[in-house]
Amino acid sequence: MLLPDFFEFHLPTRIVFQNGAITLLADEITRLGRKRPYLITDRPLRESGALAKVEAALRGAGMAPAGVYDDIPRDSDVRAVERGAELARASGADCLVALGGGSVMDTAKGMNILLGAGGALLDHQGINVIAGPLWPLLSIPTTAGTGSEVSRFAVIKDTESHSKVTFVSPHLASTVAVLDPELTLSMPPKLTAATGMDALTHAVEGCFSKGATPMTDAIGFLAMRMLSENIVKAVHDGADLAVRGRMVVAATMAGVAFSNAGVCCVHALAHTLGGLYGVPHGIANAILLPLGARFNLPTCRTKLDQFAEALGVSASGDAESKIDRITARLRQLVQDCGIPPKLRDWMVPEDGLAQVASGAMCDGAMFYNPQDAAEEDLLAMVREAW
């Protein structure tokens, strides 16, 4: 294996895993010397009873939340972040607890930027702009997908420009990630499929990435294997706690891998499709993943056997036959998860594809794409996906 001339690997998040791990939350807050958590979640999680379980776990340990903010849209946006930060500041809280999927966790990160660094949110966009440290943030993912509980990224929609704005900073990583598979048991099949495919895309693109290192490959390929072995089972039998546990852990591992290695063109296109047409992030990734793999795998020839093994296909034969099997396997997983495989099924107009491709060229994820990609390459990809 070739070593990069330079790399760094950063995982500032303490990770705690257990069935029923929310009962450990109060102890984790106390360990940080805090006692007034402000809870951030969304309405579906309030309605499902997940929020009540977390509140009961805190109260059982003698800890009262300073407040709860649940007015978060499906795609985290600037307005929701600003409103949440105002409420948290006024509540007398001394730390944040995010309970939810990517949108909730990214909203909490955005709020934390305003609480800890001040100013206007969009002034902090980009790489390493945020002056830390921020408030302690404890994240409890309720999906197995986004990896936001361990990543140093937040993606938040700018309500004015309809674009997705990326924030990158080690200060954004959660202080603690509490992984409790029981919280994912009630996730419906469609959400399980979409979020699981997001996690699989993190693993695959993290291992493709120009930013991949032996550290991220070790974690990313194992995550890929666990996800590919369990995602279809999780979609079709969501009550299997062991499968849910493997999905939650693998999604967090994929988050560690991509947070350090970066993601590539599939994510660049998914960010643009989400910003322009509201295509759910995991769905856009799922539709484009086999195409992104077909485009990038020829540049990753030394890793083809690892991709084949992680995805459970034969590594025999020449490079072309391996690439064929790997991309076919990814396509099969999308199909077995029941995801409609075309962008036209998700209200994307054919005459909008050129704007999707040009928008994606400006996305930071393109920096990590291993294969040089021109706008026409991305356009060909979304045309095929349409």
Ligand SMILES: [Fe+2]
């Ligand atoms: Fe993602």
